[in-house]
Amino acid sequence: MTINGTPGWTAPAVYGNPFASVTITEYADFQCSYCSEAQNVVDQVLNKGQVNLALKHLPLECHTDALPAAKCFEVLYRRNPAVAWSFYKLAFTEQSFLKGGNALYLIIS
Template sequence: MRKIILVLISTLILSACAQTASREQVAQTLRDNPQIVFDALKRDKSQLMDILDQAVAEREDLERKNAQLRALADPLTPELQPGRIFLGAAGAPVTIVEYSDFQCGYCAQGQATMQELLRRHPGQVRVFFKHFPARPGSLEPAVVFEALALQKPEAAWRFAELAFANQRALADGSGRGLAALIASLDAGFKIDSARLKKDMESPAVRTRIEADVAEARRFGVEGTPTYLVNGVPVRGAAPLEEFEDLLGLLGRKDQVQAAKP
């Protein structure tokens, strides 16, 4: 009997988190049978904790989806300057703007997620890389990336991959790690070193990075990575499944709009 009631309580908890049952129902069940909870804790703490963890996870997932729906109604609009490089197809229906930091480990994870998303959805997604250099040693590689982008965009993207893969070398403070990464690009891309140095010192590059930071702060970005997927924020190194869910939501929204007379 107690096992049945415990299952009932678990179901009510999960249902309440999904907003299909009132909290009063759960509260009343617990008031009528308080000993059930104590017995369950004594006999199988791990099972009850698993139930509670699942309930919390489902509630968080529901809250995240509701937040996305609200953001879809009033999406953020980042500036996409002409000439700014991106990955993916120019006419892709989904634009992802990433605010990132070359010294952020979670940003390195996020970059791998973006690559997989592009691989899974050819022609459907494009990714713009913007800067939020908040950690020591992260401004310099941001400057190099933008300077390389002015000369050879493919070299800039390769540099980003190397920078994320060699964060410890970039963090030594001497500049030797950064110089080594730049030198490693020369064999494959024939970098014009004189032009690179000039572009790294140009006000235009610094202004672009400062504009990225100002825009990110205006949008409430407090940490990296942060993404705007067609203006809908995704904060942190979210799993690929979260981006896939959001792409599905965006697709359904487009279908609804297309069906309107």
């Protein structure tokens, strides 16, 4: 996968039922208010256990803190997917903490 032209990520992060026959691909920007609002619907669908979610990052240039947050998620996912998905949920519910590059603060708090 590529984030804003930065190579290094080759596959999307996947969450949910590993045996699901349906995969939803989400193109997300951690600073996007619409992406944040969509999380309730995504959670409802995932909680049914019949699908999984493939996350692809699409940080917009106007969201200056979205790219660092996406990189933070990817580093976490490589080390501990469960922690990365906790960050994913927290980043969308507490978007104000991403301002000024505080994505790391979300992890340790």
